[in-house]
Amino acid sequence: MFLLTVPQIIWMAAVVLIAIALLVFAVLLLRRFVNELFEARRKRIRKQRVRTLLTEIREHPDRAPDSIDLPRRKRAAFEKTALALLDDLKGPERDALIRFLMAIGTMTRAINRMQSRRAVVRERSAAMLGIFPDDRARHQLTLALGDRDLAVRLAAASSLLMSGAEMDITRIMAEMDRDGALSRARALFHGKGSVELAQAAEPHLDEAKTKLFGLEIFGGSSGRIAAQTLVREIGHPDGSVKATALRAIRDEDHPALAEAVIDAIDNDDWKVQVEAVAAAGRLGLEDARPALEPLIENGEWQVRNAAAHALNRIGPNSDSAADR
Template sequence: MTERLGTTATWLLLASGAVVGLLLVAIVAARSSADLRRRTEAARRTLAMPMLMDVIDGKPVPVPRRRRHAQALALAASDLVHKVRGADRDLLATWLTDAGFRQDALRSMRSPWAPRRARAIELYLATTSGLEPEPVVTMLRDPHPRVRLAAVRALGDSGAREAVPALVRAAGSRRRPVPPSAVAMAIVHAAPPDASAMRHVWTSRDPVLVSTALTVCGHLGLVDARPQIEHLLGSRDHQLRVRAVEALGRIGDPRSALPLRRASHLVPPGSVEGQALRRALEAVGVDQPRFGA
């Protein structure tokens, strides 16, 4: 009986070792295959770039007949569109649309495979020269976080100002959230002329959303948000107070001098908030700010 148990245990160990070995081989093979696929794709995109430069030069360029080469061309175009502006960008968008890539992108944006949907977002915006972002805006509600992040980045890279309200809503979504830092960067790239898209943010109970709005308004110098930002100097949230001070310092409106002075009486000068207040007061024209009660 003991010998049988020992034999069974030996076979179980051998079988377990074989399974583990097969799993390791499968993992290595999958990684090698993925690396090879990435290198092949990168090589094809490199070869496609001269064709796109011919497109920008106004030369007639036929669409590659092989699907893989056409896909490589589409990926290269998605990269290139963010590096060109004006007439060059319009030429590229027109050629991609005439070649059928816009419809391909729209179909791929409905794909059940998340990576394909994410790549299609970039291609679609390339075919529109950054205009008509509505199909991409809907992708901000995609169930997959990778696709939502791709939509945020693409909208920011395209400078789609009309998408700013949707980006703000996406930043405040709890069901399908997106990284606030990515949203802030996208809105800064879009550079809206005012803070009207963020008018509902100031009463939000979500400190991350409010902090995102403060970052955006400060970087863009949106003066119309000044009253709401000054109100946040009295927030109970220390981080929000610091962000509000920093935003007012970036905006640099002299009308913020009095609210900042009042806030400076409530904090020690050596604290993080005190240092931010000193910089903000200097930015709005107060040469020698005083601290303490």
């Protein structure tokens, strides 16, 4: 009978362990290779979808992309791609993409999902409806201001302000405040607020405080308020409302908004000035340069600092660059 010595057993065990380790390594390597292939294919398909949509939009801006003939099984994938593209497009291209989403039934499905028993589904649908400039979407969002769930009411209010609906912020706040929970709403979305903003949730406070609180909630880093609404609130007599509306400006391409920002640069309140100057920088307003350049020597250091940053973002004077 053949007997193995201890060194032989150890050697054979080591060989078996090495073989198992190599096999595991080979399996992991193969798995990674397959995953990379699938990921590369997914990216390639997505790029093709993006190219298809953008080509239609840019070559046929009047009819595109409604005319893209999509099989029903591909609509969900194109819908997801189009929604991801929305934040990167402006003007006619963005409008065309929204028409495409309406053409493949995205808005109709979102309206239907507003009847869901699940609050998270209603919340997501309300958030999506804000991109559609359609009376049916706005009607559904107005109804959702009375939803039993606070997050749904917040999403509906934010979408109404984003869609440019002719509703004042104070009215929206009043409609959605079914349980006096607006201070909890701000905490939910933007962390703990100041005492002033927490007090703004109280129903007895005036219209200016309510506007201020609404702008803070819906004009935060994750929000977007329609340009016409911001223009209206920049013209509010209360300085805090003006400043908060200016701070809520993102990158909207809207002539009236640019004009309102430039007018606010000369405001007597330095806090309003700072926000107007910062907004001019974010929008890249070349026309604001004559109003910004003198502010480099302003008596308030916050104004000087904001003006320097804004001019840096706007870039060199195009006229002087042309002269050189």
